[in-house]
Amino acid sequence: TSYNLLLLPGDGIGPEIMAEAAKVLAALSDLGLAHFETEEDLVGGAAIDARGNPLSDETIALAKAADATLFGAVGGPKWDGKGPFHLRPEIGILGLRKALGLYANLRPAKCYGPLATASSLHAELVSGLDILVVRELTGGVYFGQPKEIVTLQDGQRRAVDTQVYTTSEVERIGRVAFDLARKRKNLVHSADKNNVMRTGTLWRETITDLHAAEFADVTLEHILADNLGMQLVRKPGQFDVLVMDNLFGDLLSDVAAMLTGSLGMLPSASLGDADPVTGSRPSLYEPIHGSAPDIAGQGFANPLAMIGSLAMSLRYSLDEPDLADRVEAAIESVLEQGLRTPDIAAPGQNAVSTAEMGTAVAEA
Ligand code: NAI
Numbered sequence: 001t002s003y004n005l006l007l008l009p010g011d012g013i014g015p016e017i018m019a020e021a022a023k024v025l026a027a028l029s030d031l032g033l034a035h036f037e038t039e040e041d042l043v044g045g046a047a048i049d050a051r052g053n054p055l056s057d058e059t060i061a062l063a064k065a066a067d068a069t070l071f072g073a074v075g076g077p078k079w080d081g082k083g084p085f086h087l088r089p090e091i092g093i094l095g096l097r098k099a100l101g102l103y104a105n106l107r108p109a110k111c112y113g114p115l116a117t118a119s120s121l122h123a124e125l126v127s128g129l130d131i132l133v134v135r136e137l138t139g140g141v142y143f144g145q146p147k148e149i150v151t152l153q154d155g156q157r158r159a160v161d162t163q164v165y166t167t168s169e170v171e172r173i174g175r176v177a178f179d180l181a182r183k184r185k186n187l188v189h190s191a192d193k194n195n196v197m198r199t200g201t202l203w204r205e206t207i208t209d210l211h212a213a214e215f216a217d218v219t220l221e222h223i224l225a226d227n228l229g230m231q232l233v234r235k236p237g238q239f240d241v242l243v244m245d246n247l248f249g250d251l252l253s254d255v256a257a258m259l260t261g262s263l264g265m266l267p268s269a270s271l272g273d274a275d276p277v278t279g280s281r282p283s284l285y286e287p288i289h290g291s292a293p294d295i296a297g298q299g300f301a302n303p304l305a306m307i308g309s310l311a312m313s314l315r316y317s318l319d320e321p322d323l324a325d326r327v328e329a330a331i332e333s334v335l336e337q338g339l340r341t342p343d344i345a346a347p348g349q350n351a352v353s354t355a356e357m358g359t360a361v362a363e364a
């Protein structure tokens with residue numbers, strides 16, 4: 001099989017880590033099991049500098065046509081806070097999510113074998129941890145109307161954000177979570193605040209109905225979102241797939257992520273709905289971290305989140321689970337060999353560069 005991937009390195013460390021993902025792709029092609037064609041384009045600040053536009057229509061068209069899109073990161077001090085909103089680097093990512101209709105954000109928090117990071121305070125709690133947060137990405141309080149700050153007659157200001165969900169929005173994200181659970185441990189925890197929010201009630205009822213109608217074979221538990229925050233820190237191993245709205249998912253996926261160590265290790269996937277005619281499903285794969293301007297250009301960024309994102313694209317978009325397993329096993333094996341970029345190195349340990357880490361994964 002031949003696949004066509006769009007690479008959007010972006011800004012800061014984006015191009016450095018994308019080069020390592022490209023090495024791994026080349027190594028996969030060399031196995032002779034599948035062939036990978038890549039195309040590259042500018043996005044974010046790099047595209048502003050070259051074209052005056054962080055996300056061109058041509059880039060969107062390339063992403064729609066590709067079997068999967070790998071995205072590095074966008075933004076940096078050169079552009080931050082400057083110019084009108086529609087000309088900021090962030091539009092490179094927000095605009096792509098919108099244009100591709102990516103409503104499901106998958107954020108695994110997986111603890112690879114021996115973890116030697118300074119932040120791993122609770123090694124026994126997180127050892128072997130493998131959970132997947134499924135976050136609704138295009139609805140909820142970040143997008144609901146009205147959304148405004150108005151000045152009142154007495155001179156105070158009043159801010160409003162509105163949380164809105166429809167049954168179809170909840171159903172489609174629920175379906176993604178249940179489908180994924182069937183390929184994992186068959187366990188879904190759905191988080192909401194049904195005790196104090198109407199959207200929470202709708203969320204819980206919709207997930208309950210969907211479960212009864214289509215996924216009765218999967219174990220479903222409901223949990224209040226604040227309790228989930230506590231349980232994630234107390235005993236994360238009790239969870240497998242977690243599904244929640246945009247706001248809770250934003251917060252709690254960051255909590256789940258940091259259980260496992262460095263930002264530089266964590267991949268993500270964003271999925272939309274399959275086209276009813278072609279069957280192709282829009283998707284975007286990116287590390288959860290940003291462009292890390294503080295370390296850009298030094299050659300020491302951790303490429304594993306980017307390479308892990310590539311593995312997710314093999315699993316979820318290209319339907320090549322064996323190749324995804326191989327890439328993840330390669331990541332695991334280089335960590336077992338003790339290779340560490342500075343962000344995950346133990347104090348005093350010799351660290352390797354971005355390129356050394358990428359080459360080691362490609363060889364493995
Ligand atoms: P950041 O994730 O870029 O960096 C936070 C800290 O983590 C920094 O100290 C950085 O050096 C470190 N770090 C991040 N990735 C790493 C890696 N792969 N290896 C080693 N260390 C790593 O977040 P920050 O500093 O808040 O934002 C920097 C820029 O990135 C801003 O312009 C922001 O808007 C943008 N950003 C872009 C995102 C995207 O493109 N999806 C997401 C988050 C931020």
Ligand code: MG
Binds near residue numbers: 250251254
């Ligand atoms: Mg966030």
